[in-house]
Amino acid sequence: MSRLRIAEIFGPTIQGEGALIGQPTVFVRAGGCDYRCSWCDSMHAVDSAFRDTWAAMESGEVMDRVRALSGGRPLTVSISGGNPAIQDFGPLIKAGRAEGYAFALETQGSIARDWFEDLAMLVLSPKPPSSGEQPDWAAFEACIAAGAPWMALKIVIFNETDYAWAQEVAGRYPDLPLYLQPGNPQVDPAVPVAAQDVADRVLWLVEKVCADGWFAARVLPQLHVMLWGNKRGV
Numbered sequence: 702m703s704r705l706r707i708a709e710i711f712g713p714t715i716q717g718e719g720a721l722i723g724q725p726t727v728f729v730r731a732g733g734c735d736y737r738c739s740w741c742d743s744m745h746a747v748d749s750a751f752r753d754t755w756a757a758m759e760s761g762e763v764m765d766r767v768r769a770l771s772g773g774r775p776l777t778v779s780i781s782g783g784n785p786a787i788q789d790f791g792p793l794i795k796a797g798r799a800e801g802y803a804f805a806l807e808t809q810g811s812i813a814r815d816w817f818e819d820l821a822m823l824v825l826s827p828k829p830p831s832s833g834e835q836p837d838w839a840a841f842e843a844c845i846a847a848g849a850p851w852m853a854l855k856i857v858i859f860n861e862t863d864y865a866w867a868q869e870v871a872g873r874y875p876d877l878p879l880y881l882q883p884g885n886p887q888v889d890p891a892v893p894v895a896a897q898d899v900a901d902r903v904l905w906l907v908e909k910v911c912a913d914g915w916f917a918a919r920v921l922p923q924l925h926v927m928l929w930g931n932k933r934g935v
């Protein structure tokens with residue numbers, strides 16, 4: 702069986718973003734991404750310069766680690782990256798589910814996988830103009846069509862252009878629950894983050910959404926950034 706490139710496995714911590722915010726979870730962060738977002742907060746799982754820090758693991762070894770971290774108590778495992786959809790997480794999800802674990806997965810929606818239907822939640826985070834990337838909408842819609850039982854849109858917003866883009870994109874997918882999070886411009890783990898700066902960015906977004914009567918939107922901070930800044934492994 703082919704092995705998975707894993708950048709890190711950590712937890713339990715809380716899911717800091719989106720629909721599952723606050724929920725205890727173990728993270729499995731895949732190594733490798735087909736995008737290079739200018740502001741990516743997880744470049745250690747994207748840039749091949751970090752490749753020698755990634756581990757090649759069988760699904761069973763990943764589950765061993767998840768089980769150890771969770772004390773054998775089933776919880777929701779969050780698969781992120783990088784883009785986990787460039788690899789085959791189907792066997793891991795199947796094995797974990799057989800033990801009572803559930804899986805949520807974060808992806809930009811550039812690659813659809815049939816095993817998305819085995820997830821508890823698929824988080825689709827299409828990339829706004831400030832990222833420097835351009836979504837492939839046919840691929841994005843194939844991700845939606847893959848049949849995950851629960852999906853949400855999570856859009857990162859850095860500026861007015863991203864905001865207008867998010868309104869347009871969200872309007873195309875009215876059936877998907879919509880989460881907006883302000884972009885974090887300072888992602889260096891060595892530089893402390895002021896919680897007030899995070900709050901100011903959320904407030905900017907809250908005021909815009911309310912002023913515009915954009916009532917489908919749910920605005921959230923990155924709770925883990927408020928609590929721990931850009932520290933890794935939380």
Ligand SMILES: C[S@@+](CC[C@H](N)C(=O)[O-])C[C@H]1O[C@@H](n2cnc3c(N)ncnc32)[C@H](O)[C@@H]1O
Pocket residue numbers: 734740741742743781782783784785807808809825826855857882883884885886888923
């Ligand atoms: C690191 S990505 C990994 C998963 C997948 N590649 C993706 O982008 O959805 C996880 C989440 O973090 C968000 N993110 C990345 N960098 C960010 C930043 N600087 N500020 C706010 N959110 C960020 C992404 O948009 C995505 O929703």
Ligand SMILES: Nc1nc2[nH]cc(C(=O)O)c2c(=O)[nH]1
Pocket residue numbers: 714715716717718728743781782807925935
């Ligand atoms: N606590 C916590 N919540 C998160 N939500 C999405 C994350 C990610 O990097 O994908 C993340 C993360 O790295 N930590």
Ligand code: SF4
Pocket residue numbers: 734735736737738741742743744747782783784809
């Ligand atoms: S798609 Fe996700 S992991 Fe890849 S570069 Fe963009 S934010 Fe980072």
Ligand SMILES: [Mg+2]
Pocket residue numbers: 742743
């Ligand atoms: Mg993150």
